[in-house]
Amino acid sequence: MNIHEYQAKELLKSYGVPVPVGGVAYSDQQAAQVAEEIGGNKWVVKAQIHAGGRGKAGGVKVVGSIEEVQKTADAMIGTHLVTHQTGPEGSIVQRVWIEQASEIKKEFYLGFVIDRGSQRITIIASGEGGMDIEEVAKQAPEKIVKEVIDPAIGLLDFQCRKVATAIGLKGNLMPQAVKLMKAVYRCMRDKDALQAEINPLAIVGNGADKLMVLDAKFSFDDNALYRQKAITEMRDLAEEDPKEVEASGHGLNYIALDGNIGCIVNGAGLAMASLDAITLHGGRPANFLDVGGGASPEKVTNACRIVLEDPNVKCILVNIFAGINRCDWIAKGLIQACNSLQIKVPLIVRLAGTNVEEGRKILAESGLSFITAENLDDAAAKAVATVRG
Numbered sequence: 001m002n003i004h005e006y007q008a009k010e011l012l013k014s015y016g017v018p019v020p021v022g023g024v025a026y027s028d029q030q031a032a033q034v035a036e037e038i039g040g041n042k043w044v045v046k047a048q049i050h051a052g053g054r055g056k057a058g059g060v061k062v063v064g065s066i067e068e069v070q071k072t073a074d075a076m077i078g079t080h081l082v083t084h085q086t087g088p089e090g091s092i093v094q095r096v097w098i099e100q101a102s103e104i105k106k107e108f109y110l111g112f113v114i115d116r117g118s119q120r121i122t123i124i125a126s127g128e129g130g131m132d133i134e135e136v137a138k139q140a141p142e143k144i145v146k147e148v149i150d151p152a153i154g155l156l157d158f159q160c161r162k163v164a165t166a167i168g169l170k171g172n173l174m175p176q177a178v179k180l181m182k183a184v185y186r187c188m189r190d191k192d193a194l195q196a197e198i199n200p201l202a203i204v205g206n207g208a209d210k211l212m213v214l215d216a217k218f219s220f221d222d223n224a225l226y227r228q229k230a231i232t233e234m235r236d237l238a239e240e241d242p243k244e245v246e247a248s249g250h251g252l253n254y255i256a257l258d259g260n261i262g263c264i265v266n267g268a269g270l271a272m273a274s275l276d277a278i279t280l281h282g283g284r285p286a287n288f289l290d291v292g293g294g295a296s297p298e299k300v301t302n303a304c305r306i307v308l309e310d311p312n313v314k315c316i317l318v319n320i321f322a323g324i325n326r327c328d329w330i331a332k333g334l335i336q337a338c339n340s341l342q343i344k345v346p347l348i349v350r351l352a353g354t355n356v357e358e359g360r361k362i363l364a365e366s367g368l369s370f371i372t373a374e375n376l377d378d379a380a381a382k383a384v385a386t387v388r389g
């Protein structure tokens with residue numbers, strides 16, 4: 001689960017991390033009000049969508065008057081902001097964050113991720129922060145430093161100093177950097193975050209230099225949300241695919257794709273294999289859907305309904321290898337779905353495993369026209385042939 005930039009900043013602030021003074025606004029008048037309240041003579045108006053790359057797409061504007069804050073907020077709110085991370089359809093800007101603009105002297109990149117290799121939270125940092133960090137990673141990977149954190153000991157001061165030195169922080173910025181990194185790490189651990197990305201971390205200020213977080217992105221472990229109520233409350237369903245939201249409410253794992261062959265499969269591995277088989281036969285899957293183990297007829301019906309909410313779906317491929325599942329339940333679920341949803345697209349069904357004979361018999365005796373398949377390859381070939389007409 002992801003949160004907005006302003007939520008990440010408020011969270012970091014509660015851990016003592018320096019962030020700009022700001023406020024969120026849902027309308028242009030609120031934006032003007034926020035700017036008035038926080039004061040100053042220069043403000044940054046920032047579109048709040050979950051995707052990054054806003055700076056280059058016009059979603060981050062520095063302005064010098066309250067009127068301009070209002071005008072900029074008005075222009076941003078309600079528009080589809082398209083960045084290199086949103087995909088071509090973009091994301092609708094429903095709120096903006098207004099903050100006092102900072103005098104930026106230098107920008108850094110500071111990320112905390114879980115490194116799969118070491119299975120540990122790892123700091124990734126660079127002195128070449130800002131909007132082109134992806135380019136730095138590609139062109140000059142030596143400018144990116146890494147520091148692995150031992151979970152039993154936690155993040156130690158010397159590690160923070162090592163990272164800070166490597167990215168060029170010194171003098172009075174050093175103790176600030178140590179305090180900041182330790183706070184981000186503590187926040188990440190407390191809140192079951194998978195990732196905390198600060199880009200840019202900046203040296204700001206006239207006179208005394210100060211480190212400040214100017215942009216922050218957090219994502220959290222969905223499997224830990226049951227014990228993270230405050231984080232769960234920050235969830236913005238508008239940023240998620242409505243079909244994915246509905247599916248997760250029914251205990252289904254659904255991810256929308258852009259093809260026309262709907263897929264209902266049990267197990268993530270088999271689901272991936274099914275997508276590959278469809279692609280191999282020259283077709284394009286419309287989604288990834290894992291019904292999981294113990295798929296009751298109701299679950300199968302819900303799965304069919306969610307897949308059919310995608311208007312691009314021209315046929316549904318059902319591929320079940322029942323272990324914990326039972327083919328007779330799946331068959332009953334498909335019949336129930338056909339009757340209650342009046343499915344008009346062809347259904348290609350491949351069943352294997354527990355109670356397969358019974359499952360096949362139920363389908364055969366239903367009087368409904370399922371296309372049955374012997375194995376995964378056969379099922380994929382038949383699905384692709386169906387959409388080709």
Ligand code: GDP
Pocket residue numbers: 020044046051052053054055056060062100101102103104107130131199200214215
């Ligand atoms: P992103 O493009 O979605 O990652 O959005 P960011 O919040 O990182 O903003 C993009 C760029 O806007 C940053 O790299 C900064 O250069 C600039 N920016 C952000 N906040 C400020 C600010 O307070 N003052 C100034 N002058 N520039 C800012």
Ligand code: MN
Pocket residue numbers: 052053130199200215
């Ligand atoms: Mn950024």
